[in-house]
Structure formats: structure tokens, C-alpha cells
Amino acid sequence: MFTPCSAAETLDREFLTFRAKLVDLAATLDRIDRGEGTPTADPRYKLLRQGLELLAAQEGDRASRMQMLFSLPYDPRWRTDTST
Amino acid sequence: MNFIDPHIHIASRTTDDLAVMARMGCVLVAEPAFWMGYDRSGTNSFHDYFRQLTEWEPRRCANYGIHHCVWMGINAKEAEDVGFAREVIAELPQFLDRPDVLGVGEIGLHKCTKNEVATLEALIDLALSSNEQMLFHTPHLEDKYKGTRMILDLLANEPRVDPARVCIDHCEEHTIRLALEAGCWAGITLYPTTKATPERTADMVELYGSERLLVNSSADWGPSNPLAVPDFMFTMRKRGHGPAAIRQTVYDNPLRFMRASRNFRFTPPDGSSA
Numbered sequence: 001m002f003t004p005c006s007a008a009e010t011l012d013r014e015f016l017t018f019r020a021k022l023v024d025l026a027a028t029l030d031r032i033d034r035g036e037g038t039p040t041a042d043p044r045y046k047l048l049r050q051g052l053e054l055l056a057a058q059e060g061d062r063a064s065r066m067q068m069l070f071s072l073p074y075d076p077r078w079r080t081d082t083s084t
Numbered sequence: 085m086n087f088i089d090p091h092i093h094i095a096s097r098t099t100d101d102l103a104v105m106a107r108m109g110c111v112l113v114a115e116p117a118f119w120m121g122y123d124r125s126g127t128n129s130f131h132d133y134f135r136q137l138t139e140w141e142p143r144r145c146a147n148y149g150i151h152h153c154v155w156m157g158i159n160a161k162e163a164e165d166v167g168f169a170r171e172v173i174a175e176l177p178q179f180l181d182r183p184d185v186l187g188v189g190e191i192g193l194h195k196c197t198k199n200e201v202a203t204l205e206a207l208i209d210l211a212l213s214s215n216e217q218m219l220f221h222t223p224h225l226e227d228k229y230k231g232t233r234m235i236l237d238l239l240a241n242e243p244r245v246d247p248a249r250v251c252i253d254h255c256e257e258h259t260i261r262l263a264l265e266a267g268c269w270a271g272i273t274l275y276p277t278t279k280a281t282p283e284r285t286a287d288m289v290e291l292y293g294s295e296r297l298l299v300n301s302s303a304d305w306g307p308s309n310p311l312a313v314p315d316f317m318f319t320m321r322k323r324g325h326g327p328a329a330i331r332q333t334v335y336d337n338p339l340r341f342m343r344a345s346r347n348f349r350f351t352p353p354d355g356s357s358a
Contacts, residue, residue, distance in 0.1 A: 002325050004290065013322075063284065067258035071229035078196075078234060 085331060088112040089313050090338040091253060091300035094141045101310045106148040108314045111353055116155035116190035116219055121305050123162055130172045138182045151350045155189030155219045156180055163203035173206055180214055186345040189219025193231040212244040217345050222254045232259040236266050249344050256280055260288055264296060269341055273302040274312035282319035294333045
């Protein structure tokens with residue numbers, strides 16, 4: 001029978017990996033900043049910034065909400081939408 | 085522990101891969117027809133590829149004690165030219181009765197265009213008219229949610245569909261619930277940079293249960309790992325899941341799904357009936 005780990009156990013197990021991912025993200029942002037030009041108008045950059053805000057949110061289901069942030073909208077009337 | 089990789093493109097892998105997969109416990113693979121990294125120039129190219137999948141790759145796998153099954157179809161990336169796609173679809177029936185052909189797949193959407201939808205409807209009709217199971221490729225990245233919803237809309241509007249004989253593949257956190265609530269199997273693909281990681285896949289097992297989940301490597305010619313399923317098994321073990329739970333996801337489930345295909349001929353190494 002599977003017994004889920006406690007939050008503390010999960011934190012113990014994931015801490016170093018999580019830390020490494022955060023440092024990697026920070027270094028990537030620094031690398032972008034060091035480059036010539038400013039990507040702030042690039043919609044992808046805006047999405048990444050929104051993603052960082054989503055990470056810091058207190059609500060759960062972050063992975064699914066992060067996926068939706070990077071998803072195109074779905075129109076249930078797509079059958080009749082001539083632009084699809 | 086033995087495992088099954090229910091989605092891997094063996095034609096793109098080396099014999100070294102097959103050897104190490106066998107040593108890690110792989111006893112059965114399923115190879116869907118797919119885009120080989122370039123658009124084929126004619127129907128004959130597809131015909132030869134279908135022969136490769138049904139004649140040559142099973143022998144290559146058998147050399148390593150791995151049983152090889154296959155899905156027949158035309159992928160979404162080569163579905164935009166509807167006329168050409170229909171010529172390829174006309175080739176498929178002669179292959180569907182071959183041993184260990186599991187059904188029609190991987191079919192689906194890529195950029196979710198009207199032409200892709202027209203080709204997909206023809207493939208779904210072929211599958212249903214010949215009582216085949218179906219394996220659906222869902223789009224990459226930003227197109228995945230929209231494309232998955234469109235595929236499920238198409239299936240919901242087709243009364244002949246039995247969702248228990250359908251796998252919606254490459255599910256992620258935002259699409260897995262959609263596939264399961266539609267009554268379909270949900271496939272999860274483990275990729276190094278896109279799709280899912282072993283850790284996120286274990287999360288989804290814990291959140292949604294493993295009753296109708298299939299975990300695969302989808303290893304092909306791009307960045308991918310033919311040992312992704314054992315990596316997932318190791319992650320599950322680290323997180324406290326017992327052997328029975330792991331076996332259900334990586335062995336019992338794919339076996340149960342494949343058994344519903346009329347041409348499936350696998351004999352498990354432990355002698356249990358397939």
C-alpha cells in the first residue's frame with residue numbers, strides 16, 4: 001500500500017534539486033540581461049515572467065496552471081471557426 | 085522487474101539500445117508509425133516504411149528477446165496534403181491484418197488545421213470500420229491543450245467509438261484529466277526537455293491513479309531516452325511505491341490495453357496468458 005510522504009519528507013528529498021533549478025533560472029535571466037537589447041516586449045519573455053509569478057503563488061495545482069499559461073486557447077466552436 | 089514500452093520508435097534506435105533495454109527488463113514494445121524527421125516524397129516511401137515496421141523491426145527486436153508490435157497510420161505532420169494522405173490511407177488496410185498490428189496510430193493533430201482534421205477523420209473512419217484500436221498523438225507545447233480538446237470532440241461525436249479502446253498519448257498535467265474523463269487510456273511520455281519527467285509522471289500517478297495510465301519513452305531520432313520507463317520505475321520506488329503498483333503501470337496496464345487488439349500475439353515470459 002502506497003503511503004504518501006509527508007511535506008517535510010518531500011522537502012528533504014527535493015530541496016537540493018529545487019535549489020539547483022532556481023539557481024539555473026536565475027543564471028538564465030542574468031544571461032538574457034547581459035545580452036544586447038531588451039526582450040521585454042517579446043511575448044515569450046512576458047510569458048516567462050508570468051510563469052515566475054505563478055510559481056510564487058500560494059494556490060496549488062501550479063503545474064496544470066503553468067501548462068495552461070503556455071497553451072493556446074480552445075474554442076468549443078472550432079468546427080465553425082473558419083480561421084482554424 | 086519486466087516492463088513494456090508501449091510507445092517507442094525502434095526504427096530510429098540502435099541495436100545497442102535494444103541490448104540495454106533487454107538487460108533492463110524490456111520484454112515488449114509497441115512502435116507507432118510516425119514522422120521520420122522528413123516529409124516522404126511518395127506513397128511508395130510509406131509502403132516501404134510500413135513493411136519495415138511489420139517485417140524488419142520485429143526481427144531486429146526478437147534478436148534481443150523483445151517482442152515487437154506496431155501501430156499503422158499516417159502522422160499529423162504529413163497530413164496537411166489531404167489528397168496525398170488519402171493515398172497513404174488506402175495503403176493501410178493491407179497491413180492491418182498482419183500479426184501484432186495493434187490498430188491505427190499514431191494519428192492525431194499537429195497544428196490543428198482543417199486539413200489535419202479532414203485526414204484524421206478519414207483515419208478514424210478506417211479504424212472504426214475495421215474494428216481497430218486507436219492511438220492518438222496529441223500536439224506539442226502550446227498546441228497540446230487545444231489539439232487534445234479537438235481530438236476528444238471528434239471522438240465524442242462518433243457513436244461507434246469505444247473509449248476503452250482508445251489511448252490519448254503524450255498527456256501532461258493540463259490534459260490528462262480530459263483523456264481519463266472521456267473514458268480513454270492516458271499515455272504519458274517521458275522526454276528530457278518537453279512532455280513529462282519521471283517525477284512529474286509519478287505525481288500524475290499519485291493524483292489520478294494508475295488504472296488507465298500508460299507510461300512510455302516515445303524514444304525516436306530526437307532527444308529521448310529508451311530507458312525512460314526504467315527511470316520512471318526507479319522514481320516510483322524511491323517515492324515508496326511497491327512492486328505491484330509499479331508493475332501495474334509499466335506491465336499490466338499496457339498488456340491489458342494491447343490485449344484488446346485482434347492481432348496481438350504476445351506470450352508473456354512468465355507463461356501467463358496474454
